[in-house]
Amino acid sequence: MNGFAATIPILIVVLSAIAAMLAEAIRHPGERMYIAGFGLIGLVGALVASCFLWDTDAISFGVVRADNFSLFINIILCIVGILTMVFSNDVVEREQLPAGEYYALTLFGISGMMLMAAAVDLLVIFLALEVLSLAVYVLTGLRRSSAQGAEAAFKYFLLGAFSSAFFLYGIAFAFAVTGSTRLDAVAAAMLSGPTQPLALLAVGLMAVGFSFKVSAVPFHMWTPDAYEGAPTVVTAFMSTAVKAAAFAAFARVFLSTLEPFQGHWGPVLSVIAVATMIVGSVLGVLQSNIKRMLAYSSIAHAGYLLLGIVAANRSGKAAILFYLLAYAVANLGALGIVALLGTADEPHDQLRDFAGLWRSRPGLAGLLTVFLLSLGGFPPTAGFIAKWYIFSAAMQEGHYWLAIIGVLTSVISVFFYLRIVVMMYMTEEAGAPARPRISIPSMLALTFAVLATFYLGVLPTKVLDYALQSIETIF
Amino acid sequence: MLLSTIVFLPLAGALLVLLVGGRGDNPEREGTVRLVALASSLVTFAATMYLWWAFDPVSADFQFVERYEWLPKFGISYHLGVDGISLFLLVLTGFLTPLALLSSWAGIHKSVKLFSFFMLALETAMLGVFVSLDLFLFYLFWDAMLIPMYFLIGVWGYDRRIYAAVKFILYTMAGSVLMLLAIIGLAYAHPGAPSFDVLDLYKLNLPWSLQNWFFLAFALAFAIKVPLFPFHTWLPDAHVEAPTAGSVILAGVLLKMGTYGLLRFAFPLFPDAALFYAPWIARLAVIGIVYGALVAMVQPDMKKLVAYSSVSHLGVVVLGLCAVNVNGIQGAVYQMLNHGVSTGGLFMVVGMLSDRRHTRLISEYGGLKAVAPRLVAAFLLITLASIAMPGMNGFIGEFLILMGAFKQFPWLTAVGATGVILSAVYMLWMFQRVNYGEVTNPKNSALPDLSGREWAMMIPTVAMCIFMGVAPALFLRPMEPSIAKLIDLIHGVGR
Numbered sequence: 001m002n003g004f005a006a007t008i009p010i011l012i013v014v015l016s017a018i019a020a021m022l023a024e025a026i027r028h029p030g031e032r033m034y035i036a037g038f039g040l041i042g043l044v045g046a047l048v049a050s051c052f053l054w055d056t057d058a059i060s061f062g063v064v065r066a067d068n069f070s071l072f073i074n075i076i077l078c079i080v081g082i083l084t085m086v087f088s089n090d091v092v093e094r095e096q097l098p099a100g101e102y103y104a105l106t107l108f109g110i111s112g113m114m115l116m117a118a119a120v121d122l123l124v125i126f127l128a129l130e131v132l133s134l135a136v137y138v139l140t141g142l143r144r145s146s147a148q149g150a151e152a153a154f155k156y157f158l159l160g161a162f163s164s165a166f167f168l169y170g171i172a173f174a175f176a177v178t179g180s181t182r183l184d185a186v187a188a189a190m191l192s193g194p195t196q197p198l199a200l201l202a203v204g205l206m207a208v209g210f211s212f213k214v215s216a217v218p219f220h221m222w223t224p225d226a227y228e229g230a231p232t233v234v235t236a237f238m239s240t241a242v243k244a245a246a247f248a249a250f251a252r253v254f255l256s257t258l259e260p261f262q263g264h265w266g267p268v269l270s271v272i273a274v275a276t277m278i279v280g281s282v283l284g285v286l287q288s289n290i291k292r293m294l295a296y297s298s299i300a301h302a303g304y305l306l307l308g309i310v311a312a313n314r315s316g317k318a319a320i321l322f323y324l325l326a327y328a329v330a331n332l333g334a335l336g337i338v339a340l341l342g343t344a345d346e347p348h349d350q351l352r353d354f355a356g357l358w359r360s361r362p363g364l365a366g367l368l369t370v371f372l373l374s375l376g377g378f379p380p381t382a383g384f385i386a387k388w389y390i391f392s393a394a395m396q397e398g399h400y401w402l403a404i405i406g407v408l409t410s411v412i413s414v415f416f417y418l419r420i421v422v423m424m425y426m427t428e429e430a431g432a433p434a435r436p437r438i439s440i441p442s443m444l445a446l447t448f449a450v451l452a453t454f455y456l457g458v459l460p461t462k463v464l465d466y467a468l469q470s471i472e473t474i475f
Numbered sequence: 476m477l478l479s480t481i482v483f484l485p486l487a488g489a490l491l492v493l494l495v496g497g498r499g500d501n502p503e504r505e506g507t508v509r510l511v512a513l514a515s516s517l518v519t520f521a522a523t524m525y526l527w528w529a530f531d532p533v534s535a536d537f538q539f540v541e542r543y544e545w546l547p548k549f550g551i552s553y554h555l556g557v558d559g560i561s562l563f564l565l566v567l568t569g570f571l572t573p574l575a576l577l578s579s580w581a582g583i584h585k586s587v588k589l590f591s592f593f594m595l596a597l598e599t600a601m602l603g604v605f606v607s608l609d610l611f612l613f614y615l616f617w618d619a620m621l622i623p624m625y626f627l628i629g630v631w632g633y634d635r636r637i638y639a640a641v642k643f644i645l646y647t648m649a650g651s652v653l654m655l656l657a658i659i660g661l662a663y664a665h666p667g668a669p670s671f672d673v674l675d676l677y678k679l680n681l682p683w684s685l686q687n688w689f690f691l692a693f694a695l696a697f698a699i700k701v702p703l704f705p706f707h708t709w710l711p712d713a714h715v716e717a718p719t720a721g722s723v724i725l726a727g728v729l730l731k732m733g734t735y736g737l738l739r740f741a742f743p744l745f746p747d748a749a750l751f752y753a754p755w756i757a758r759l760a761v762i763g764i765v766y767g768a769l770v771a772m773v774q775p776d777m778k779k780l781v782a783y784s785s786v787s788h789l790g791v792v793v794l795g796l797c798a799v800n801v802n803g804i805q806g807a808v809y810q811m812l813n814h815g816v817s818t819g820g821l822f823m824v825v826g827m828l829s830d831r832r833h834t835r836l837i838s839e840y841g842g843l844k845a846v847a848p849r850l851v852a853a854f855l856l857i858t859l860a861s862i863a864m865p866g867m868n869g870f871i872g873e874f875l876i877l878m879g880a881f882k883q884f885p886w887l888t889a890v891g892a893t894g895v896i897l898s899a900v901y902m903l904w905m906f907q908r909v910n911y912g913e914v915t916n917p918k919n920s921a922l923p924d925l926s927g928r929e930w931a932m933m934i935p936t937v938a939m940c941i942f943m944g945v946a947p948a949l950f951l952r953p954m955e956p957s958i959a960k961l962i963d964l965i966h967g968v969g970r
Contacts (some may be wrong), residue, residue, distance in 0.1 A: 046623070105871035350811040362498075378622060379615040388611075392549075415645060418625075426629045426637050461546050468548075 002047035005058035006066035009046040009074050010114045013081075016042020017107030024100020035103045036089040040082060042107060046114070047078040052100055062182070063121040066447050068470040069321075070118035073248040076325050077117075077241055077454075080332055081110050084237045088447040091233045094436065095344050097142055105142075106237060109135030113245030115253075122171040122181040125249050129167065132245060133160050136238050140230040142322065152229025159222045160212070167209025173202035174250055189255040203261055206253060207268065213304045215244035219277040224287075227295035229378045229434070232342050232349060235291055236335030239298045240328040247305055251320055255312055262312055269310050274405055276303030281413040290338055291349045293416055296332065297375060301327050304387065307394045307402055315393035318467040323390055326456055330374035334451035337368045340442055341435050350436065356429025364438065365424045367446050372417040374453045377410050384458030389464070397458070477529075478539050478555040478678055481522045481565065482602045485572070488515025489595035496588030503738065505587045509580060512591035516573040516598065523569035530562055535956035537674075537747065545612075550662060550670035559957035560738065560808055561605045563950060564731060567815045568605070570939070571727040572598045575720040577932050578823050582719055582919040583631055583828045590631055594720060597623040601728050610658045611671040613740070614651070617732070621647055624721065624729065629771035632716040638967065639716035646709040650699035657692035660685070661744065677743055677964055690748035693741040694756070699732030703756070703793060704763035707786045712786040714782035715835075719826025720879065722778065726785050731811045734792050735738035742796070743964040750799065750965070754884065757797035761887050764894035772901040777825045777835045780905055781818060784861070787894050788814050794884075794891050795876030799965055803879025804958050807949060810872030813860070813943060817869060820857040820936040824850070827929055828909075831922050844913035847924040851910045858906050860940035862899040868943035 004011075019038040027033050050071045058066045084106065092099050112131030119125040137160065141153025175181055177199045178189035190199055211221040227235045254265065280300025286291040301323075308320040341364075342348040358365035374381035387410060391403045438446075456463060494514050497504050531538060536697030537556030544552045557565065583590050600623065603616030612651065621644050629640030661676060662669040664685060681689070699706040709715055710730075714722050742749040774780040792814070795807030827850065828843075829835045844851045854865075863869035873895055880888040912919050925933060943950065 029653065379619045384615070384618070388655070388659070391656065392663070395656065395659050396663055401661075403655070403656050403659075406651070407656060411645060411648045411652055414648060415641065418641060418644065422629065422641070423635055426628065426640075461548075464548070466545070 001429065003060050005053065005056065006064045006118060008053070009049045009066075009117070010064075010111050011116065012045040012049060013042050013051035013107055016045075017111065018103045020103040020107060021100060024104070025049045027100070033099075034089070034343065034344055035099050036085045038040055039085040039103050039107050043081040043085065043110070047075060047082075050074040050078065056073050059120075059231060064115065064118045065120045065126045066118055067473040068466075069252065069473060070114070070248065070469040072116050072321050072466065073244055073324070074115035075326050076244050077110055077456045078111050080237065080241045080244070080328050080362070081106070083332055083336065083449065084233065084241075085443045086441050087233055087236070087339055090439050090442050091231075091339050091342075095143065095231055095233075098232060102139070102142060105135045105139050109139070109237075110241065113241055117248035118251070120252075122174060122183065122184045122186065122253075125253070126164070126168055126171060128245075128347075129209075129249070130164065133164065133213075133241065136234075136242060139234045139238070140226050142234065143231055146229070147231045149231070150229075152226045156222045156226040163209050163212030163219065166205050166212075168211060170202045170205030173205065177202065183253065183257045187260070190258075191260050195264075199259070200264055203258055203265055206258075206291070207265060210246060210250040210253070211272060214243060214250060214305070215299050216272050216302050216306060217279045217299065220276070220299050220302075221280065223299055224292045224295040227298070228349075230287055230292045232291060232335060232339035232347065235294075236339055238415050238465075239294065240332045243298065243302065243305075244324045244328060247320060247324060251309060251317060253311055255317055259312065266312070269306055270399070270402060273303050273306035274308060276300070277406055277409040278303075281409040281416075284413060284416045287416070288351045289349055290351055290354070290420060293351070293420075294335060296429040297413060297416070298331065300409060301331075301375075302392055303409070307399070307406055308390050309398060310402065311390075311393040311397045313393060313397055314468070314471060315389065315396060315472060319386070319390040319393045319470040321467040321470055322460070323386040323462060326374065326386035326453070329449050329452045329456070330371045330381070330383055333446055333453070334368060336369040336442075336446065336449075337371070338365060340438050342416055343434075343436055344433065351419060351423055354423040355427040357424040357428060360435065367450050368424065369421055370450050370453055372420055374457070376414040376417040380454065380457040382453045382460070385457055385460045476541065477522070477526060478541055478557060478606050479808075481519060481526065481569075482555070482599055482606060482735060484519045484522060485515060485595040485598035485602070488512060488519070489592045489599070491515065492588060492591045492694050492942070501588065506586070508588050509576070512595060513573055513576050515595060516569075516576055519598065519602075520569035520573055523566045523731040526557065527562060527566055529697065530557070530953060531710070532559070532603060532953035533956060535559075535960040538845040540608075545609075548679065550665070550668050551611045552609050552672060553612060554672055555606045556608045557606055560961070561735070562953060563808070563812050564605045564728075564735060565602060567731070567812050568598060568601050568728050570935070571723060571815060571819050573623065574819065574932050574936065575727075577897060577928055578723060578826050579718060579720040580928055582826065585631065593623040594724075596628070598718075599725060601724075601732070604732050608673045609671050610662065610673060610676070610740070613673075614655055614658055618651060620729070620732075624725070627721040628713060628717045631718040631820035631904055633718075633723070634716070635712070636716045639712040642709050643713040645826070647699060650696040650706070653692040657689040657827055661689055673740070673744075679744075681745065683747060686745040686748040690745035690752065693745070694737065694752065697733040697736040697741055698756075698759075700736065701730060701789050701793060702733070702786065703759050704766055704786065704790070705759075707763065707767070710786060711779055711782045714777050714785070717775065719822060719829070722822040725818045726781070726822055727815040730785060730789055731815060734789065734796060736808065737793070737796055738808070738961070742799070743961055746965045746967055749806050749813055753797040753799060754887075757880070757884055757887055760790040760793035760797065761891040763893050764794070765897070768894050768897035768901060772904070774899070775836055775838060777837055777905060777909070778822070780837075780901065781821045781825060784898060784901065785814070785818055787898060788818070788861075790893060791873060791876055791891065794880050794888070798876075798879040798881050798883040799962060801955070801958060801962060802875050803883070804962065805872065805954055806872050806875025806877075806879055808954055809905045809947065809950060809956070810869070810876060813868040813872045813940075816936060816939045816943070817857055817860040819855075820933075820940070821861060823932055824854045824857060825934065827925075832918065837908050840909040840919060841916060842912050843910045843919060843922065846914060846919060847921045848923045850929070853925070853937055854910065854936045855906065858902050860944070863895055866941070866944050868940050868947075870944060871947045
């Protein structure tokens with residue numbers, strides 16, 4: 001395998017992003033062009049390339065490693081990306097988003113995420129983090145006429161810049177202690193000598209940076225605003241893809257390189273996990289805007305995922321991957337439906353907008369119900385297996401209290417998922433909002449997501465095996 | 476394959492219902508949908524009857540066992556089996572579901588397709604709970620059952636239906652998630668590879684500290700489901716707000732999942748803790764018996780009265796379980812079936828009255844005997860079964876329970892026995908106020924008597940009440956070997 005192999009999926013996505021930009025440039029004003037098609041081609045290509053790279057463990061330039069772990073994340077990202085492209089094709093024009101910029105930024109963002117999952121050098125992780133962050137900041141504020149979007153983007157950008165600075169500081173300290181930014185070299189150097197205060201400082205600062213990106217409490221403040229202010233389809237994309245990429249890097253850095261310091265960061269992350277689960281699920285109950293509600297839900301899910309990192313055993317590591325997949329499918333499905341129902345004038349994101357959805361759109365209401373039940377962790381959906389797996393990983397390491405708080409907060413979160421169900425099925429429609437038609441490709445994409453949710457919930461063996469294989473190579 | 480067939484037949488029926496129901500809410504197809512749903516529940520009932528016929532009554536082992544690897548790395552398998560205890564709960568579920576569906580024909584007109592879908596999906600989940608021999612599989616059915624019930628209460632219920640539905644689901648979940656953690660802990664306490672297989676886990680000898688916590692987590696989940704005092708507060712709301720069919724299933728089958736869980740899982744898996752806590756649970760049960768009866772007595776609403784009577788009657792069942800001897804447990808299992816039939820029947824009768832008058836208040840009725848004598852006759856027979864008249868089914872069950880419990884807790888049983896008297900007081904008092912005397916309310920003067928559909932519901936119910944009262948051996952004999960084996964397991968014989 002030549003030196004480029006590990007970067008092939010990333011390069012394919014970058015090429016498709018460039019194609020989308022060029023397409024926008026040569027497009028006549030008002031001409032309709034199927035720009036999403038470039039994205040679809042690129043993402044399918046990246047998906048195929050990732051499958052071909054499975055088990056090869058290719059390394060490019062010494063800093064990008066296509067091990068099964070990063071390939072698993074690649075596959076999640078490609079699925080998220082493909083579904084997003086399909087939804088976007090319906091939504092972008094209706095919401096009057098600038099098409100070329102939108103598709104290019106989304107694809108560049110995905111390339112950054114893939115790089116982040118595959119990077120084995122702290123500086124490359126930082127680089128990837130910035131690529132994806134900048135893309136997502138702009139996407140958040142993409143609707144230029146919206147004051148709310150501008151506010152959200154600005155808030156997200158400022159806080160994100162802070163957290164990037166923290167992260168970079170952490171890298172600097174790590175470099176100061178170990179003389180390298182390569183993860184393996186850092187790990188070796190940190191293990192060899194006595195624990196230095198500077199090394200702990202580096203660990204702490206990097207933890208802050210990652211916690212911000214995965215929106216863990218107390219670094220979650222940007223999440224509800226950014227999720228609410230962004231166009232819904234962007235919210236769907238970033239709530240799933242950014243979380244997957246950030247957790248991939250989080251897990252890689254903390255569970256392999258910094259694993260010797262587990263005695264130090266373990267308790268801190270436990271506290272963060274508890275706070276995240278509680279804040280996410282309790283504040284979610286109070287929301288009346290469904291995007292804000294799902295923002296808090298995504299905070300709560302970050303808390304459950306942190307349990308996997310705290311557990312730090314094989315099950316925990318594999319559980320993170322499975323959970324990310326289950327969460328991505330369900331959350332993307334749920335927010336995708338919200339996005340598909342919205343128009344530029346009527347965002348269809350208030351809880352009451354969903355009143356009587358079941359009467360006018362029974363199929364759509366059924367799909368949304370399945371996604372919400374999966375997020376709430378009901379069998380026989382993917383969410384149940386994911387939660388069961390991550391809690392049993394925590395239990396194996398004796399973190400009984402974390403698991404108990406986890407299950408109890410997930411009961412609280414069921415309350416707000418059910419509020420949406422109550423609206424759809426048990427409340428009569430007041431003034432029927434004009435709900436746009438859903439195109440056939442979008443319906444197919446949603447159907448795929450539902451089938452995946454049930455497949456992962458009923459026959460998870462195969463995917464769990466892949467998840468276990470994925471962690472073998474690096475941990 | 477027989478058990479899998481039985482469990483998934485209703486689900487197949489549910490999908491068929493969606494198919495024949497057409498797009499959206501289609502009132503023209505209502506009749507077809509109802510017939511398809513009823514037919515699939517009847518086929519399921521026939522299958523459970525066949526199971527009874529093919530069941531070997533002298534064996535104590537699990538029969539019709541099916542076992543396939545499911546998640547082998549985690550020790551999870553698809554493991555089904557039926558013994559003398561679960562056999563009749565399957566038959567009961569099969570028996571009550573068609574009746575519950577029939578009971579909805581007059582009252583439910585909103586989205587019959589979805590209603591039938593959820594009823595049949597619920598039946599699959601209930602049947603699954605009773606045949607699972609793998610704790611993971613059991614939990615899956617246990618939790619999945621909440622969703623259809625939540626919809627049944629929330630969409631087709633009465634005025635405060637949303638409150639009741641949400642309370643029901645959150646209350647039950649809060650208890651069962653802790654059981655999930657205990658299940659995980661238990662599986663990993665298995666030496667070597669983890670195992671979720673109940674038969675493997677029966678053989679464990681867990682240290683006291685683990686038994687203690689695991690038992691409490693299991694017992695809490697089941698106590699909420701039963702419901703045992705003081706965890707019963709969800710029940711009156713859920714019962715009163717649920718549509719008739721929902722109440723029938725809720726009282727008839729769902730509550731039994733709690734007592735079944737205690738008997739099948741909590742007691743034999745953690746025998747030391749079970750024997751330690753049994754007297755305490757028995758105390759809660761007796762408090763529930765008396766408390767439920769006293770509260771039932773003052774209810775102005777018939778449905779609420781029957782709901783509280785369930786708290787009282789299920790207390791009797793739990794008292795029998797806590798005795799941990801053959802009489803007590805046999806009586807308890809028998810009483811689970813009796814309560815399912817008689818209380819299910821009572822809810823059907825209340826449903827018929829409320830279909831006619833759209834009220835369930837006792838004070839709105841009076842003198843129905845002269846107006847609708849056949850309905851009242853059925854009402855009377857079911858009431859007598861519910862208050863354990865000799866010759867009716869309730870008598871056998873309660874007698875066995877009291878006999879078994881008396882050996883273990885004489886004083887407690889003496890107090891609990893007042894519940895039997897109190898139940899006669901509140902049931903007969905309600906019956907008298909509703910049916911005897913003059914017709915005081917002119918709206919009642921022209922109430923129609925039983926329709927053909929209602930005959931079809933009442934005849935099997937009443938027949939079953941009497942049949943189970945006069946031929947108990949038919950039911951008790953197949954139970955005996957399994958119960959004896961279970962008691963040995965709890966007392967540590969052959970462990």
